[in-house]
Amino acid sequence: MAWAEAVAGGAAAAEELLVAVDALTQRKPVGDLLAHDISVARAHTLLRAGRFADSYAPLIAAAAAANRAGRPDLAFPSLLNAASAAACLGAFDRALDFIDRGVPLAAPNGLLRLGVYAHSAQVSVLCRLGRVGEAAASCDQEAVLAERLSLTDLVGLVHHDRATIARATGDWERAAGERAAVIGMNAPVGxxxxxxxxxxxxxxxxxxxxxxxxxxxxxxxxxxxxxxxxxxxxxxxxxxxxxxxxxxxxxxxxxxxxxxxxxxxxxxxxxxxxxxxxxxxxxxxxxxxxxxxxxxxxxxxxxxxxxxxxxx
Structure with missing residues (x-):
């Protein structure tokens, strides 16, 4: 409930629910999956409030708990949220560090969709850091995973990232062409x-x-x-x-x-x-x-x- 309130309800209600969670778990053993859920709810409450730096600690704790539980599918989103929080603060080097820690959790564990998201995040941050050649290499890996899954939304995301790279290099014709491909697909972009x-x-x-x-x-x-x-x-x-x-x-x-x-x-x-x-x-x-x-x-x-x- 706290997580749901944080992402789609009221921040104050989320905080009240987390206080109740603390009371319920005080001096009691907490398993790794429950520790993950509590940390995720706390982190999203902070993200909702725009407290991006404060969200690092619970997101890192959530990822660690998920890894201990053998759940890379839960650990990866926490690291990607941490990367997004860092990017919101303009800390792109730190954002890249969070992403790089998440990449081995995705495709190597058979989580190909998350692998596409990982490389897409790398493209975004590397372009922002001016490391366009590395961004292009990451986008190529992203394309391989998207093609293996043959899902139009993920292929569309690859086109979106190629357009980002083209924009970074001033290749406006290519950027326009890649954006046209994005529009024609059900990509997770507006x-x-x-x-x-x-x-x-x-x-x-x-x-x-x-x-x-x-x-x-x-x-x-x-x-x-x-x-x-x-x-x-x-x-x-x-x-x-x-x-x-x-x-x-x-x-x-x-x-x-x-x-x-x-x-x-x-x-x-x-x-x-x-x-x-x-x-x-x-x-x-x-x-x-x-x-x-x-x-x-x-x-x-x-x-x-x-x-x-x-x-x-």
Missing amino acids: RALARLYRADALARAGRTADAEAELRAVTQEPVSPADFPDTLVARMSAVQGLIAARRNDPELARRRLSEAVRGWQRRAGHTGQGYVAALIDLGRPPLTALVEPDRELAAVTADLRSIDADVR
Whole structure:
């Protein structure tokens, strides 16, 4: 009940239930599986409250207890949640350490789906650290596992990660193509976000008509909390600004990009917001869906400055 309240109910109720659990287990032996469950519930209560650093200890304890019980399928999600928590704090080296500790628990134990998630998480963090070559190698391993399972959602996740790598290298045509594949599959990523990322890539590739068509398609997609709805307008304004810049309309480009800047300024300092919503909607820790408002703000500001520089 505490875990359920933490992820889909009320944080205060979760804390009250954990106090009751402590009273029930005080001075009594606690088995490894129960210790795992208690630690997971406590960690998710902290994640719900945005206390990401505080969640490390119970998540590490949960993974250790699950390993003692011979349950790598339970240990791995705790390590991946710890990685996501670290990423929310911008501690990407620590996030990678948690992921690297989780990789041997997945595919080597026959947990191929979790293996795909492990490599997907590696791709996300390695790209964030600028280690794109290593990210590409991890994505290749991810693709092998996804193809063995022949599940469209996992193959779609591979395309999502390939698009992330293409974006990191500035290969906008490839990024747009990989995003198109994601949209056509039941991948555990938001479709509205996938279309916006594709529109951005198309605009940067100079395909303005296709970018506009993708923006229109965004408005037809259902939106869930995992799409971070309060960021969609800022993303759309940014793409509209890029399209205007490509069409040599600096006044409109500046206006749209300025709107995007204001939108991200309202979210500045709130990395990790919506963590639990993404966890529920995507069915996995939201490492690859993490929104970094400060980084997005810096990117849009750079686009705006480049337009001002071109005009001068």
